[in-house]
Amino acid sequence: MLAHEFIRNALLAGSAIALASGAIGWFVVLRGQVFAGDALSHVAFTGALAAAAIGWDLRVGVFLATLAVAIGLAALGGRGGSDGGGRAGWAGWAGFGKASFAPAQDTTIGVVFSWVLGLGVLFLYLYSSGSAGGDGTVAARTLFGSIFGLGVGEAWAAAAVAIGLLAALGAVARPLLFATLDPLVARIRGVPVRRLGLVFLVLLGVDAGEATQAVGALLLLGLLAAPAGAAQRLTANPRLGMVLSMAIALGSVWIGVALSYEVPSLPPGSAIVGIAVGCYVLAALGASRRGLLRRAIPSRA
Numbered sequence: 001m002l003a004h005e006f007i008r009n010a011l012l013a014g015s016a017i018a019l020a021s022g023a024i025g026w027f028v029v030l031r032g033q034v035f036a037g038d039a040l041s042h043v044a045f046t047g048a049l050a051a052a053a054i055g056w057d058l059r060v061g062v063f064l065a066t067l068a069v070a071i072g073l074a075a076l077g078g079r080g081g082s083d084g085g086g087r088a089g090w091a092g093w094a095g096f097g098k099a100s101f102a103p104a105q106d107t108t109i110g111v112v113f114s115w116v117l118g119l120g121v122l123f124l125y126l127y128s129s130g131s132a133g134g135d136g137t138v139a140a141r142t143l144f145g146s147i148f149g150l151g152v153g154e155a156w157a158a159a160a161v162a163i164g165l166l167a168a169l170g171a172v173a174r175p176l177l178f179a180t181l182d183p184l185v186a187r188i189r190g191v192p193v194r195r196l197g198l199v200f201l202v203l204l205g206v207d208a209g210e211a212t213q214a215v216g217a218l219l220l221l222g223l224l225a226a227p228a229g230a231a232q233r234l235t236a237n238p239r240l241g242m243v244l245s246m247a248i249a250l251g252s253v254w255i256g257v258a259l260s261y262e263v264p265s266l267p268p269g270s271a272i273v274g275i276a277v278g279c280y281v282l283a284a285l286g287a288s289r290r291g292l293l294r295r296a297i298p299s300r301a
Helices: 005-031 034-054 058-075 106-128 137-144 152-181 185-186 195-214 219-232 238-262 266-298
Strands: none
Touching: 005 034, 005 152, 005 195, 005 219, 005 238, 034 058, 034 106, 034 195, 034 219, 058 106, 058 195, 152 185, 152 195, 185 266, 195 219, 195 266, 219 238, 219 266, 238 266
């Protein structure tokens, strides 16, 4: 399998994307920002179609769109009140202004989501009605990924972006964890909670744009949420949980690529996300069983 260049490129880009998505996804689940990750994945779809309609490189449209919407979500974050749970809401306590920093309402993300999807339909029509868009290749690649179609330069570019994401996340991981678990105390201690929320949404936007080419916009949420959700079912230790999330995401990519190679009718994006979701199901079943055993042991005593 490794004798093929497209497999080597897929493993290089996929491994880097998996490590970055596993690490960022762990914070996404912890902060309750899964809905934001889903929205940004569809933003990547719209950005790619917009770039195709204009005649730009697809990656330019993807990254510009995801970054712009990520910053917009942070700016539209709610400013009054608290989520009452001591943890940041899905928008990451990223409101701007001098008022208190509360999570954005689901209404905000819903409105942005629907608006972005509407733009996606518009750009899809504009592109498909042009001379180069009749076959629908761009839409299919953006929706479902094209990890086997990556060239050497694209694979190394994906690896470089992922390394940059991991370095940036590592630089803010400790204060971001503090701001996530107890934002009010973190704010009192001088932690820039709203700036961290903005930075994290930007990182999430970059990761969504980069991972779209591997698993596609429709399946991206599985790679972000499933490994992290499985890791948080297995351990409450932050460092171990993040490492587990990255390992599950990496294993999902490797196994998914191998399965797709052995079964040509199985798309690699579907295989990768299927493995990740399977890991989450097993972790959830294991956590439920441990909970039942803990309740049963005291009752017998």
